[in-house]
Amino acid sequence: MSTVQRSILFSAVERYASLLLFLVSTAVLSRLLTPKEFGIYAVVGAITAVVAGSSQEFGGANYIIQKASLSEENIRTAFTITFGLSVAIGASLYLLGGALATLFGEDTLRAGLSVAALNFAITPFLMTIVALLRRNMQFGEIAGSNLVGNFATVVASVALAAMGYSYLAPIWGMIVGSVVQTTYLIARRDDVRIFIPSLAGYLDVVRFGLYSSGVVLINLVYNSAPQVFLARVLDFAAAGLYSRATTVTQVFDKLVIQVISPVIMPAICAQTNAGGDLRRIYLHAISLLAVLQWPSLILMGVMAKPIISVWLGQSWLEVVPLVRVLCFAYLSLFAACLTYPVLVAAGSVRDALISSLISLPPSLLLICGASFFGVEAVAASTLVTLPFQAAVAIYFVGRHLDLRPIDIGRATWKSGLVALCSGASAAIWAPLIDYGVVGSVAGIFAAFATAAGAWLAALIVVQHPLLPLVRTAADKALLSVWRLKGPLVVPAVRSDRDAC
Incomplete structure (x- = not known):
């Protein structure tokens, strides 16, 4: 197994275990907290995510990963730079909590921001160690720490919500998870001299950080704007509904994108430094991502109603139309996770920033305007903003890789056929559930099984580039079974492959 494959395996094990924790905790918290309480938590998360990104990425993970010769x-x-900025921004957030609470007309926001500032x-300690582990492709260590931290977050959040901590429960849970994960990683590291303050060569860090943190x-x-606009223009319940709709829509990201995202940057940089063809790598990657996404x-989108009723409960069915619109809009982002790593590998982190500056401000203006017409209008605005962002990003990547629209089409048309076949086969179950012919739980499982079967059959028919990887994985699984149960299965499988 290659280093990249092993890294993805470790990342997948951790992400899927974390996804299980996420599904359980979301189902429990959705029954313990109201949409308004979720809205307050979502706005706190949106504000802290924005200010945290400006400090953590200025001299943090991406600088350490991409640095060719790292001392x-x-x-x-x-x-040192990351820690100094982070503490300064955290203190500012704490001091500005009252003003932000007044701006949004919600006093409870101050307490949430005060806790989140911790x-x-x-x-900074956590991000530095994780960046070093990612650079060295030590994803087994990262997976273990993430699982420990996520488990602590879920247990603390659910326990505090049950004790009546309301919107503060998941915020305190986040703090507990960070403390536990950081303590775990520091305890397993022999050398903590990397935390000794230093400003030697700071200009190199600052130059890269200006572009990276800007992106x-x-x-x-x-990403945070819809919740913030809705909370300010409408109310926190609307922000909570949109936040939950986004969470449901992004389940694929948790299943696939978040599995491979930690590996993408170091893997692409390593292959490019070794002389790999970045254009071929990109086209192959988008074909694989599209057929999964x-x-x-x-x-x-097709099964949104039964999934939400079973997962979140009947009180959250208002998000069903939002989820369907968002699912359709997110189809355009099949290559989004590759844009930044590919541009960095091409030596143009500046273009990554320019691309974002071109596509995101107009999108923000449209979202802001849509928020005055309701949460449904904000969701509908993504049908314009997301394809526009995707087009701009692909244009900038194409400038460096000599790509034309027809190249993207050739790389993804098979993925489109597979997606249509899979979705059409699953769609037959939605009306059967609506009319009560099949129960929700049974219908969901049947739809997933039907879609999976149609997906695999379509892969074979169109001879998709993912197919060899699926066959390899199946062979390894059969080999594992053979080793456990004896040589009764493998000879027949091998002769079938030889015959082909």
């Missing part, structure tokens, strides 16, 4: 002094300087003193910051502002989003 201990580089690491110490990156940590995380700014913790995350992260503007994207965080955009598109069927998942179509399935979620």
